[in-house]
Amino acid sequence: MARKQHFNTVAIHAGQEFDPTTGAVIPPIYQSSTFVQKSIGELRGGYEYSRGGNPTRDSLQTLLAALEGGKHGLSFASGLAAEDTLLRAALSPGDHIVMGNDVYGGTHRLIERVHGPWGIRNTVVDMSDLRAVEKAIIAGETKMLWIETPSNPLMKISDIAELAEIGHRAGLIVVVDNTFASPALQRPLLHGADVVVHSTTKYLGGHSDVLGGALIINDDALAEKALFLQFAAGPVSAPLDAWLTIRGIKTLAVRMERHSSNAQAIAEHLDGHPALEAVYYPGLPDHPGHALAKQQMSGFGGMLSLAFVGGAKAARKFAEKTKLFQLAESLGGVESLVNYPSEMTHASVRGTVLEVPDNIVRLSVGIEDVTDLIADLDRAMPKKK
Ligand SMILES: *Cc1c(COP(=O)(O)O)cnc(C)c1O
DSSP, X not given: OOSOOXXXXXXXXXXXXXXXXXXXXXXXXXXXXXXXXXXXXXXXXXXXXXXXXXXXXXXXHHHHHHHHTOSEEEEESXXXXXXXXXXXXXOOTTOEEEEETTSOHXXXXXXXXXXXXXXXXXXXXXXXXXXXXXXXXXXXXXXXXEXXXXXXTTOOOOOHHHHHHHHHHTTOXXXXXXXXXXXXXXXXXXXXXXXXXXXXXXXXXXXXXXXXXXXXXXXXXXXHHHHHHHHHHOOBOOHHHHHHHHHHHTTHHHHHHHHHHHHHHHHHHHTTOTTEEEEEXXXXXXXXXXXXXXXXXXXXXXXXXXXXXXXXXXXXXXXXXXXXXXXXXXXXXXXXXXXXXXXXXXXXXXXXXXXXXXTEEEEEOOSSOXXXXXXXXXXXXXXXX
């Protein structure tokens, strides 16, 4: 077993040993809140109470760490629960965060409106402008750099290695939200990041049937703090949720291949359409982040956005007209979804620097047959007058 395994093998086997008592190929769901002790304080497998530790959650946590090539994996009830735990583990009142101007709206809301009143300040910058990032760092006060790439919904690409270097020069913890790419396409720790955050609700779970979040941390001391908070505050993933996420991860690599090829075909089909101002997809050669994405990622993913010439009216009409692309928040499932960010996923950032233009429609391209998907989009497109 000394030979290092490849991603597709790791995704199916890491932390997934068969059940030694029955031989069950799939480890059972340990749907138990507590564990019988042999004598007072003498535990049978190290398990005591499921907030502190549960075998199904452990199995997922081992898998998460292996997928990202990291040391410690922690799983949570949601992506935001994971983020909240990280922020509280790493920061103290008076600390300052620099984050991208297109981070997930809920991340901005959490940092600004929940952690803000507890004394955490933030500055929002364009992460593709390295000078601006350097300028936003306040010596002695900034403690964290928060990167999301590709970003949501405009699919901007930031250079993880360069940003990690800038962050480390100033002694910051460099965090990458890797939800959009998934570790099948991008592994930020290998580019120098310190922490990876996921909403496993999206591609890792992959079937729109479970909420979850993850942290993957290399530093032992930070991981210990986060583990303590996971136990002491209790934002843990439930056993069934952890199991569903494991089940999803087994097909992650093949799903991401199909998500990427479908999205590429759709982007190429719609690029240059007279009803569209722009198609935002890093797989298109004229996308400003194309070359960087090519070097930093092993595929361009399943997310793309469209900007309509006809403004908000055209965008809204389109989003309500597709059929296979169902109108819903979220992303990353096998089924295609359409979203109108300015009033749905990004409603919470209206009126802030993170506001999304109102002529944008975001697509989460599923793994259905691409000809059916294209037919659905064509049918919903504004007709020439
Ligand atoms: C959905 C999402 C989150 C939040 O995760 P939840 O599981 O909804 O709490 C964070 N970051 C990104 C990029 C997301 O898409």
